[in-house]
Amino acid sequence: MSTSELDRPIWAPEDIKDEELARQEKHLREKHLLLDPRFPPEANRYMLDPMYRTTREFWILFVILGGMVMIFMTTWGIQMYWGLGLTGLNRPVMWALYIVNLVYFIGVGHAGTFISAALRALKIEWRRPISRAAELVTVFALMVAALFPLVHLGRSWKFYWLVPYPNARQLWPSFHSPLMWDMMAIFTYLSGSILFAYLGMLPDLAMIRDHSEGWRHRLYAILSLGWRGTEKEWSNQETALNIFSYVIIPVMFSVHTVVSWDFAMSLQPGWHSSIFGPYFVAGALFSGVGAVIMTLIVLRRFMHLDYFLRAEHFNGMGMFLLLLSLTWDYFYFNDYIVSWYGNEPVEKVFSHILTSGWAAPLWFLMLFCNAILPALTLWSRKVRTTPSALFLVAFFVQIGMYLERYLIVPFTLGFNEFPYSWGVYIPQVPESLITVCSFGLVAFMYVVITRLIPVVPLWEVYEGQVLHGLKRMGRALIKTKAEPD
Amino acid sequence: MPRYELLGLYFDPAPVAEAITQIRSLGVPDSNVEVISRTPYKAEMLNRPTQRGRVGRIALIGAALGILGAGGLTVGIYMLYTLNQGGQPSILPVPPSLIVLFEITMLGTMLATFIGFLLVNNFPRFKSRIYDPQVTEGHIGVVARADDSLAIQVEEVLNRTGAHAVRRVEVTDKKDYRSRYFWGAVVVVPLILLAILGLFVYDIIRLPIPSQMVEQESVAFQQGPRLPAPAGSVPVQGSALIAGQPASEPVPVDENSLQRGQILYTINCAMCHGAGGAGNGSLASHFTPPPADLTTKDVQNLKLQDIFLIITQGRSKMPGLSENLSPTERWDVVNFIRSLGK
């Protein structure tokens, strides 16, 4: 099969006389999405059918997740009314599960942009069917993450004082504070991610507009802004997406670095470390890629996206996860050995309690989930390409990364220079409920959006299918990619 | 603007390139020809000139605005609000300002890219242009704009090169202002919202929020509920209230007392409480809560010694008049106030 002449539609089957070559072609078609173009209306239906078909299971899930969202809001309301005393916070542990959740969800939100923007910039082709699902994970995780600074404020209703606006009393917020940098960074990243996702969505929204009636047609006609697919539109979109990719990658690095500076800028022993910046970014990517893997596996299973999401994609993501695990190991070891070697009194206490005190089970579990399990399993191609196994590894990675943040925030805060002011944090019902239900909130938004937006960017897949082909070299067929200048 | 728009649909790209070449040779300028597809085909594949876009330049404008905005924000705030925090330089600490500068510049770039993309493509499109939904089913459309005679030739070319559907639409000159309304709304509506917000922010509309800590539990001098005097204590000024004994008015209610009371009232009280005691004196509107209406039942039902104590010690915004009036004078005023209710 040769697309070098564009003389017939790429999805039209080619008659290959040679039996061996035909067998090879069939094998390659099964393995690679980008070598497997289908009859376009049929290919569109692979994505449209799951969107339109709403099963009973979906509604059950909707109700359960909706209930969790209600519980989230109610618990938050009760906490705002009575005060933060309902949580397990004390002196000195004044930041606990809410900040852990903030850091965790921002971390999860990093992978989407990385997969979409960085892999796009690096021209890595297996990003094509997964980029939108990843971007949506980013957008929703960030939205929920942005809620947590409000939840943890002592006077949440005064949150708007952190926004620089002119007012009667001429009061302004302070840019000395890492929390303000946080706000700027998260706002930039969230807006950028939403715009980036929307920009990439326009052609697919146009496709749904053309395949729907009634209220759906009107909705997508509005959302697709009148997209037709002219060359000018495509060219401008590519320019815009390129600009976004190159801009949002540094922003992505900066966001989690700025979040890490919430901790690194303080004098708290165990936090005042210059490695926190890159350490957090690596950890963020790590947990984020794990979350995206989990999302993709779930989507593939429940929306029957086997055509789009194939073993090659999970193989690529699995290798990426392994690479990130090793990167995390590198940074964590850096952080650990420096405090282990230094004999600084408070950090000695940390090391002791982490390795042989009450926190030891948490610490060892974290190391197992983050360092040992990925290193043991993700070498194997079989594990990477088996959805259930990969899901399990990614899930344990989430547990490990959550524990890592837990050990950084509430655990470390319990110890400082004056032993009289040491304290232990025990999570109480309100923050535990809010934590669990925040996952429900992300899932809820995601589940709703799968009905409205195609989670696979069809136009990117089709573009890839146009550019990929097979070239015959000797007795074998080789995958080729055409790269226009 | 040429009169007709023609659309021809093809199954695959090869005849498209052929059709475009032939249409060009007919004399139709490249700017009047468009290719519509569901995936981007590079210009060279279809024998089309490359498109140069303005999105990049608009993005740079956004970046510049971002830098200016961030600079203004950081420098401006530090200059407007020089407060010492932790010994850090209060005029422009450089590292934090750089962080803010970076973030807002990137934000400006991204916003400008998006808005530039919309503007350059004339999105959102309100006026419908020639289109066929089959394009998203994988067909490639060739659109040409031409006047009468040329249009017929173009249609022939399309049919000859194998377009399976050809359509011709007359281009109307009707102006559609919806696009302008849209962008106008995009600019005006946020301004209106900001103006409404400004009403709250500049205290033109004041919301009584309980957590402002304006209302305090603690009781200051001349404020708050008066505690009953403990038994056995002796009042400092006059026998107005001796614990355990009924109230007495040392000054009998007669013509002289009422007359003296009225004169003293006019001098000391009328500017707030009004000549007739209705709480409508010339200064009344300056006080929140306003001066009491002395003719109401609530005031008239007060015990005599309570009125005496209020005049002596003051209440809320009302000052105590113990320095202005002697006890007997105060009793005269009390008698006068009582007479107001009759």
Added chain:
Amino acid sequence: MEYPNRKWTMVVDLDKCNGCSACVVACHAENNVPIVTEKQVGRGRSIHWIRIERYWEGKYPNIRVRFLPILCQQCKSAPCEPVCPVYASVHSDRENMNLQIYNRCVGTRFCQHNDPYKVRFFNFFDPVFEEPLNQQLNPDVTVRTAGIIEKCTFCLQRIRRAEEQALVEGSSFLQAKVLPACVQTCPTGALVFGDLNVSDSEVARLCGSPRRFRLLEHLGTEPNVYYLKGGETNVNE
């Protein structure tokens, strides 16, 4: 009105402190510091703007105890200030003190983390002053609500009142007459307060002592509270 610059300083003589905690009670009374319930104290949320830290050394019967009254050190280079995003924690250059502005605080609690002495306190609930304790509230000091960080202010309200009174009366301001509640109450005279700029003040004299040290000086916070070494109490003697 131009007031002169002051360098309010407190000197704590650890040799004289016997841990009676009268300063703690006085501070509660003067500054409307809430009594959190016993359950909340058990959860680690007690609010004492000045507290006596006890450190036990040795095993019974050879126990020694040291008392460390610790209050806001009013650092010159306070780490709690730059981290507040709303300028609720700022520095007063004139009085050389760290100020906490209650109605500006949104409760991020970052200042508490950056404060190495842990002398900042968060109101986890709305303070409850039961009858008749609410009649004892000091009207010169705001009663804080839930969600606000508070800390020792060197009884700034007393300092200001003394300055204003001196201005109104036309008399000279005597820094020696200004006493925070804890200093006023301390029975042994372990707490001494004054203006270090006044060269013949008691604090200036005590600061010349060779026993002088400051807490956590290596952090570079430059506290305005000086401690004088001493203060071992042998319990069984």
